[in-house]
Amino acid sequence: MLRDDLRTLWTEPRPPDAAARVWRDWALLGAGLGGVVLEATLREDVVWRPVAVVFAVWLCVLPLWRRTRPLATVTLAFGSMILLQVASLIAAPREPVGLYTGLVVLVLVYALPRWGSGREIVLGGAVILGAFVLSVVTDETPAGEQVAGFVFLFLPGLIGAAVRFLATARERQLEQVRSREREQLARELHDTVAHHVSAMVIRAQAGRVLAGTDPAAAVEALEEVEEEGARTLEEMRAMVAALRDRGAGAELAPPAGVADLERLVRAPGGRLRVDLKLDSALESLPPAVDAAVYRIVQESVTNAMRHAVNATEVVVRVTAERHTVRVSVRDNGQRTGRGRDGYGLAGLRERAALLGGRLQAGPGSDQGWHVEAELPRGRTESGAHPRPRR
Template identity: 45%
Template sequence: MTRSPLRALWDEPRAEPPPGTPWWDRALVAGLVPLTVLEAALRTDVVWPLWHGAWALVCVAALLWRSHRPLAMVVVSYGAQSAAGVVPALAGEPHSVLDVTAVVLLLAYSLGRWASGRGVLAGSGFLLALHLLREPLYDATGASMLLGVAALMLPVALGAVMRLWTTAQVRAREEVRLREREQLARDLHDTVAHHVTGILMHARAAQVRARTDPGAATAAVEGVEEAASRALEDMRAMVAVLRDDRAVGPGRSPAHGVADISHLARDEGPGPRVVVETAGDLDRLPSPVGSALFRATQEAVTNARRHAVDATLVAVHLSRDHDVVRLRVHDDGRAPGAGRGRRNRAAYGLAGMRERFSLLGGAVQAGPDPGGGWTVEATVPASGTGAEAQP
């Protein structure tokens, strides 16, 4: 059930005020105090100058707490201004007050900017009620009373608009940070999982060969060192991007593309052989599309090496058909025993893969192939129509 706008305003929490009292509020009070004293001393048309000066100073002092206690300061300031004018009027004195209207309007703005929804409604009601009660004592006309209502409510509305704009900016920044975290999580998973899988497979091969052929075990250990070096290089490049985009030069960027997919077939060592085939014009794909295709291929190859049972071949086929790019990664591993999902542990990788392609307007499917083995298929518009492709 949708909430009414009034109910939504009622439930609105307080806006986060600035820490302490801002310097500009302190400077404003420091400048207004002597001006208020001078006005009370020099104006000849003001009756009871000490009375009016004291209440005016109360209004000015309220500025120091306007962001942290907006409702209380509105009540204090408008109440002080009203008391300063109403009491002499009831005593039969001519209407005369010091000019603190700008201070009251600034506090009304603070009400809309910082107070909770309930505080805004309560403060607005207080301003309107007191305004309508006191103005007849000043012989105000109906038109002037309506003008006063508009003058009081306008700064409250401006404060609320500024509050909504600031909240929208904060939410937008939070969404950007969330997307950056998701992208970082995908990149870390894809990069680390791929290299650690290679290190693990070389280590297992070294352990097996050490029992029969120490020389072969040494070669396998060298493979571990090489895979670890590649992992360290990619991690350094990624950290360099996080610290400073300018620190990454040509050949050091972790944003791989379609051209890097063929490198996956050059990884030597234990595990199934990787064969890459391409077709169509793949040279001018947008960077987000190329990066997503590389990461999807890397993840699918890594999963095949880690989870496929007795796989000997991982076939990668990448093609472009007009405005659609298709990726198919198939391994010939056999299915595991019943009740044991072969790719259950690959949930993060597949989830990241689907997130990448959904942002680009594409889709990913993964599962056992009817002809045997496991197949990952992905399609994506060649133009990259999703959010990541936007500049």
């Protein structure tokens, strides 16, 4: 089992969402260089001052690449520390060489398990451990201080590993939410298409019966329509049955849509008044878009009921244009800075994207929380607009 765990760690890839640089990198660099200047100017006990200053500047610059090159930055930083320790061991200075600003290397220790692959974590950890062992061998420090130094050095790495685990777990949960949303959409599309295909089969059967005069060509055509329709229906049922969770019963009732929004917002138990206004041109929406509008309003109103601070009203607007449907849900609570979407909004964003639309959610410019969605009335190809229903 241990061998399998080590093999899994060795083959672990890097996290996919590593940013090259953000503003915090430049702030860290500025703070580090400022610390170097202050130490080099004010401290009188600096040993090998030019070497210590250059070394500290080197350590301050390396974190700029800590996310994209975690192993390289750790190797360069702690490798140079090993070389400096060897040089100081040969020259035997009175005090340790270096500036306190060199503690910036702890950022690299954090970044290694946070952004590195499994192979990089193992190799980089070996380099860090080697530098620590060399310092223990060369410095005559009590055992208690050595243990404290070990904990101090590797604690940022444990924090980085914990942060990575939490981020991975959240991403896994988000992917499960997206998968459930895709499954729900597939179920709704299946129910809709199955209805039309079933009607096609019935009409084909009727056409064959009505061909009383036995026109051979018509009968053959009707038989082909019937056969193809039945085959399509069977294959589609098999495909969606594989997508569905076997533990959850299949929903045979048609999905809720725009026509059900009045009943949704009038449901008892809500602590906020819901102001709902719908366009009159929403009757002919495609079933998938119709269900998506309902789900967006349902999730947004539910979130407002649960999380809106000091809100008294939720304003819901669903407007139809020639080629798009727009959904807007806003509450009048205090403006909040909720930084990231919950799993419900992540699923709705996935659904909107699958339909070719988009969804945005965030604090409003003046107050409350706003959800804005734009969905196409029907899928188009090559930029052509969907044909209106007859």
